[in-house]
Amino acid sequence: MKQLTVIIFLAFFLVRLLYLVHSQNVDSCNNNINFNGIVNFNTTSMTCQVVWQKQDFILRYAQAGQGVWSFLLSAKDPSSWVGIGFSTNGQMKGSSAMVGWIDSNGDGKNLQYALKDLDSNSVIPGQGELTVVNKSDAVFKRSNRIYMAFQLSTPQPRTALIYAVGPSTLPSAKNGFKLTEHRDRISTTINYQTGHTKSLNKPYTGLRKAHGALNMIGWGILMPIGAMVARYFRQWDPIWFYSHTAIQVLSFLFGLVGFILGLVLEGLVKAHVKNHRNLGITIFILGCLQVMALLIRPEKGTKMRQYWNLYHHNAGKILVVLAISNVFYGIQLGMEGASWYGTYAVIVTLLVVSVVVLEIKLWRRR
Structure with a gap:
């Protein structure tokens, strides 16, 4: 009887341990996160939505003040870059994107890109129409996830959002922070009041x-x-x-x-x-x-x-x-x-x- 009790206790302990490990390695909108101190704005009371289930992209956002919007994008670490683009029509051309990655030294990097056309030579680093609040941007890794935070100075962010994940080739100073072509992407729309998001089909x-x-x-x-x-x-x-x-x-x-x-x-x-x-x-x-x-x-x-x-x-x-x-x-x-x-x-x-x-x-x- 004592042996059975010990076995049951050990099994319960093991299951609990596995659950705790798993819960630390995943993110969901049910999790209460607090990155205050890592991110220079409040992250504890943001609207949360799974925006790309295939790549496990989770977007948190909030209106932080008059004409200021906070964004926190979370994704399972792809060992590559992740990006969110703000578009007028759901298409890449003419949109501006925030792109983040963890470099080979483990440091978080991010940069704005202007997507002037579809080919990689028309994706211009350091340019774009987004007005990023000074010192609000941050990229960091927790467990097996990458987080990219930033604030935009705008009365209303664009509602057509593009999410993308790149290959293993990362932007760097050596290649002028050139962005390699994404390996997957999705176009969506979001209602900032309700938090509802839906995918957009490409035209034709x-x-x-x-x-x-x-x-x-x-x-x-x-x-x-x-x-x-x-x-x-x-x-x-x-x-x-x-x-x-x-x-x-x-x-x-x-x-x-x-x-x-x-x-x-x-x-x-x-x-x-x-x-x-x-x-x-x-x-x-x-x-x-x-x-x-x-x-x-x-x-x-x-x-x-x-x-x-x-x-x-x-x-x-x-x-x-x-x-x-x-x-x-x-x-x-x-x-x-x-x-x-x-x-x-x-x-x-x-x-x-x-x-x-x-x-x-x-x-x-x-």
């Missing part, structure tokens, strides 16, 4: 995804598979030829629709994607030439057939390389996050591995 989300998916499937997946069929399965004549033709025509049709949607989308969102568009036009032209080449294929054994083969094979290789590159570039511009990157990276890796295996077998046959 369905059109964006259709454009990306069709181009990825057409130019970025089917086109390389069709090229592989032509190179590695010629021993199955004439099946290889009909398979190659069918796959390439199907990939062209997918790519054609995706290309048209891209032009429509560019006009609707007024996007500045000159390089992506020019690559897309080049790919489309090469695709058209490849389809036309099938219709004017010279007879086997003729001298023109040799030149045709040289053109068709090399243009196909260039088309595949440009297509894969532009798909990755499009994912970056569309800010679709790690899921699109990861999925397509896995597909490309499988294609590359297949090419290596089939190439080895081809050399052995020869």
Whole structure:
């Protein structure tokens, strides 16, 4: 009986200990926090809201006085930078952001950035439209969480807020505090009176995804598979030829629709994607030439057939390389996050591995 009592006591003690450890490593709006002394404003009576559940972002805010608003952003430590942007329409372009991180020495750093456009070169450190109250900003770490505090001098903060988390590359004086591209982000709106927050969808989300998916499937997946069929399965004549033709025509049709949607989308969102568009036009032209080449294929054994083969094979290789590159570039511009990157990276890796295996077998046959 005594042994059972001891076991029960030890089990209860262990569970209690684990609970205490866990509670110290998490933050929630049920927790009473007091960072007075670390932060130069009162943090004990702020409105609290989980604003990004996926990344465990918690925002606390309060109106500290006439025209002064206090903010405290909390996130599980990503070993990278975290940021909150204040936008007029929920879009990055034209917004200003506060970004914080813990450097390699364990010191907290933060800086304001002006998001003048979507590319990283247009994210300007030390600039922005936010008026930060002097000596109100602080970044620090507690347990496994990072906290960024600051006050804004404004009658009413913007209600469209953008949250982002970066990769492991941190801003530093060596790189001019340049901000590396985020690995994930979300756009939201907040009602400062009620504390209610909700996510914002990107404009024309369905059109964006259709454009990306069709181009990825057409130019970025089917086109390389069709090229592989032509190179590695010629021993199955004439099946290889009909398979190659069918796959390439199907990939062209997918790519054609995706290309048209891209032009429509560019006009609707007024996007500045000159390089992506020019690559897309080049790919489309090469695709058209490849389809036309099938219709004017010279007879086997003729001298023109040799030149045709040289053109068709090399243009196909260039088309595949440009297509894969532009798909990755499009994912970056569309800010679709790690899921699109990861999925397509896995597909490309499988294609590359297949090419290596089939190439080895081809050399052995020869």
